[in-house]
Amino acid sequence: MRQSAGIGLAFAAGAAAIAAPILISIRLAWRQSVTYEESRVTSYARDTVRRGNEIGAQMEHAYTAVAQSPLKPCSAADVDQMRQLDVASPYLQAVGRISGDSLTCTSLGTTKPIPLGPATVQIDRGARNWLDKRLPLSGGHPIAIMARDGVALLVNPELALDTNTGNTDVALALYFPTEPPATRLIASRGTIRPEWYRDAPHGTTTTFIDGGYVVSVARAPHGDLAAVAAEPQTYVTQQVRHVALLFIPVGVLCGLALAGTVAYVSRMRLSLPSVLRVAARRREFFLEYQPVVDLATGRWVGAEALVRWNSGGQIVRPDSFIPAAEESGVITFITRCVGEIVAADLPAVLRIAPDFRMAMNLSAADLRSSVTLDLLRQMVRASGVEPENFTVEATEHGFLQGEDSQQLIGDIRRLGIGVAIDDFGTGYSSLACLQTLELNALKIDKSFVDTIGTDGATAQVVPHIIHMGHSLGLEMIAEGVETETQAEFLRRSGVRFAQGWLFSKPISLRDLCDGLAAQRERDEAPAGMGTVSAV
Ligand code: G
Ligand code: G
Ligand code: MN
Numbered sequence: 001m002r003q004s005a006g007i008g009l010a011f012a013a014g015a016a017a018i019a020a021p022i023l024i025s026i027r028l029a030w031r032q033s034v035t036y037e038e039s040r041v042t043s044y045a046r047d048t049v050r051r052g053n054e055i056g057a058q059m060e061h062a063y064t065a066v067a068q069s070p071l072k073p074c075s076a077a078d079v080d081q082m083r084q085l086d087v088a089s090p091y092l093q094a095v096g097r098i099s100g101d102s103l104t105c106t107s108l109g110t111t112k113p114i115p116l117g118p119a120t121v122q123i124d125r126g127a128r129n130w131l132d133k134r135l136p137l138s139g140g141h142p143i144a145i146m147a148r149d150g151v152a153l154l155v156n157p158e159l160a161l162d163t164n165t166g167n168t169d170v171a172l173a174l175y176f177p178t179e180p181p182a183t184r185l186i187a188s189r190g191t192i193r194p195e196w197y198r199d200a201p202h203g204t205t206t207t208f209i210d211g212g213y214v215v216s217v218a219r220a221p222h223g224d225l226a227a228v229a230a231e232p233q234t235y236v237t238q239q240v241r242h243v244a245l246l247f248i249p250v251g252v253l254c255g256l257a258l259a260g261t262v263a264y265v266s267r268m269r270l271s272l273p274s275v276l277r278v279a280a281r282r283r284e285f286f287l288e289y290q291p292v293v294d295l296a297t298g299r300w301v302g303a304e305a306l307v308r309w310n311s312g313g314q315i316v317r318p319d320s321f322i323p324a325a326e327e328s329g330v331i332t333f334i335t336r337c338v339g340e341i342v343a344a345d346l347p348a349v350l351r352i353a354p355d356f357r358m359a360m361n362l363s364a365a366d367l368r369s370s371v372t373l374d375l376l377r378q379m380v381r382a383s384g385v386e387p388e389n390f391t392v393e394a395t396e397h398g399f400l401q402g403e404d405s406q407q408l409i410g411d412i413r414r415l416g417i418g419v420a421i422d423d424f425g426t427g428y429s430s431l432a433c434l435q436t437l438e439l440n441a442l443k444i445d446k447s448f449v450d451t452i453g454t455d456g457a458t459a460q461v462v463p464h465i466i467h468m469g470h471s472l473g474l475e476m477i478a479e480g481v482e483t484e485t486q487a488e489f490l491r492r493s494g495v496r497f498a499q500g501w502l503f504s505k506p507i508s509l510r511d512l513c514d515g516l517a518a519q520r521e522r523d524e525a526p527a528g529m530g531t532v533s534a535v
Contacts, residue, residue, distance in 0.1 A: 013262045018255030025251050026244050033239030037214045038207045041229045044170055045205060045218035047163040048227035051091075052174045052186065053220045055160055058089040059146065059153050066095060067149040073097045074105035082107040093138060094154040098147045106154070108137050116145065121183050144186075157187035160227075170231050173197070177219065177226040196228050209233065273328035276309075276321060280333035284310050287341050288506035291515065292357070292477060292499050295491045300519060302357035303349075304393070304499060305342050306506050307334060322363070331363045336375055342390075343379040345509050350385055352516040359391040359420065364398040367405040376417060387416030391441065395422045399437055406437060413438045420477065425465055434472060442469045444495070446480025453485045466493045 062085050071078040074097055082095040086107035089095075096106035102113040114135065119128035130145040138154065146153045161172045171190025176183070177199040184197060193211070200206045200219040207216045215230045279285060285307055292302035309316040325331040342360050349356050366372045380387050392412060399405055399421060409419050420441035421434070425448050444465055451459040469476045478490045481500030490498060507515070 021251035021254045022248055029240045029243030033236045037236050041214050041231050042205050042207055042216040044163055044229035045216040045227045048172050049218040049220050051160040052225050055091040058091050062095050063148055063151050066151040091159055093156055096152040098152040103152055161187055161189045173228050176224045178224050272324045273330045276325050276330045280337050285337045289512045290499055290506040291504045292497050293503045295498050304359045307338050326363050331365050335366050339375050339379050343383040346383045346385055357391050359393050362392050362394040367398045373411050391418035391420055393420045393422040410438050441475040444478045449478050449480050452489045
């Protein structure tokens with residue numbers, strides 16, 4: 001259950017880790033290119049309206065100059081003045097005089113009247129426009145003629161659209177925003193939809209997306225003039241594709257890295273406990289026994305069962321899996337395995353040494369579990385041995401788990417099983433705490449034994465621990481004894497038992513039994529013949 005939920009979680013996190021950066025990058029790309037296209041289209045509309053404004057200013061200047069001129073219309077001086085205006089106004093093709101529907105003279109030097117026919121548009125204040133007129137004097141190109149107050153201006157409105165758009169897909173139009181549809185258009189290029197001829201407050205621009213186009217409308221700072229520019233949105237999609245092509249690989253890489261990390265972490269967290277559970281079922285755990293010697297006689301009087309894991313032929317030591325097993329709760333499986341092996345092995349040991357004491361380790365989790373007491377009862381029953389042949393060890397940390405563990409220790413003691421505090425001195429148990437626990441043995445941690453015979457400050461601690469053990473009436477077992485100096489010191493200090501490489505490393509059941517058999521032979525040999533004297 002926990003495992004599949006964990007894998008599901010890892011999957012979901014992985015998928016999210018891949019999807020999120022991609023979606024975010026596409027969204028960013030979209031936003032970025034829409035913003036970019038909008039500003040581009042807006043700049044075309046602004047440029048167009050600026051040119052339109054310039055044309056209007058040049059026209060206004062020419063109208064006023066010619067209409068208010070005191071010169072006789074179409075006199076040599078009048079034509080000369082019109083030519084000067086024409087040259088000074090780049091957007092004006094020609095300046096002329098109009099009478100009725102005929103151009104009477106122009107800055108281009110025409111002398112005969114040119115009939116224009118009826119005007120295309122009649123505007124207020126007597127102004128008239130001829131649009132798309134093809135005259136010989138304009139080289140046959142379509143031209144607009146705007147007339148007012150007897151003055152005619154020949155204009156090519158296309159010049160207003162002459163903005164450099166870099167591509168031909170941009171549609172542009174210059175128009176009078178307040179005129180009715182029939183008369184509002186000044187010039188256009190490309191397809192402009194009627195609904196895009198919007199109005200906007202003077203000097204502003206509005207931008208919108210409509211029917212697959214990015215559209216921008218710019219209104220001149222003053223006067224009735226506006227420009228619209230439109231560009232197909234395919235530019236945006238192209239941009240998005242460009243950016244996405246760049247972002248997606250980065251997103252995928254980030255996502256994969258994240259997903260990989262999540263998978264790795266969850267594997268690390270999930271797999272060891274589940275592998276340990278399988279190992280417990282497959283009986284891959286086995287025991288080694290480290291003898292406990294009586295320091296006075298050197299005889300093996302007991303042993304501590306130490307678990308090992310045969311993981312596919314490789315022997316794994318408990319330091320590398322007990323912490324993970326404790327954290328995940330799998331330790332209770334392992335404790336059960338250990339208990340069952342001890343129960344199975346012990347009768348053979350006791351046939352050789354009936355007073356032997358076998359110790360096994362309990363974890364903090366075992367001390368909180370009511371199952372532990374049942375396990376110990378079963379062990380006693382299954383092995384058919386006396387409870388006094390058993391001891392359990394637990395660390396200070398394990399004992400300090402609250403009232404449940406205190407209750408359990410009491411129950412274990414009442415079964416007749418011994419209880420020892422392991423690694424003593426490395427935890428934080430107070431004297432008061434130790435007094436309330438129904439312990440009968442104390443194991444002096446190897447780190448203190450190591451200080452014996454050195455002049456380090458901690459060397460002073462060992463006598464205190466031993467003194468404490470004596471005053472609490474506890475049996476004492478020193479761990480990790482490696483030298484005769486240490487053994488001698490402990491012996492003289494009144495510590496009765498010891499474990500360590502000086503006496504024996506952890507060994508197999510077979511070696512333990514052989515050792516005990518040899519010891520019994522020595523015991524039974526006539527006095528004076530053995531090398532070790534039994535008391
Ligand atoms: O000798 P060894 O390296 O195996 O011991 C390492 C530590 O692992 C010991 O200090 C002991 O406390 C712990 N240990 C060994 N066997 C068991 C076991 O069966 N259960 C628990 N909880 N701890 C064990
Ligand atoms: O459960 P406990 O902390 O008692 O386990 C003892 C641990 O110390 C085991 O890992 C065991 O192999 C190891 N050990 C036992 N005797 C000695 C010793 O004399 N020297 C050293 N270095 N390690 C020892
Ligand atoms: Mn131990």
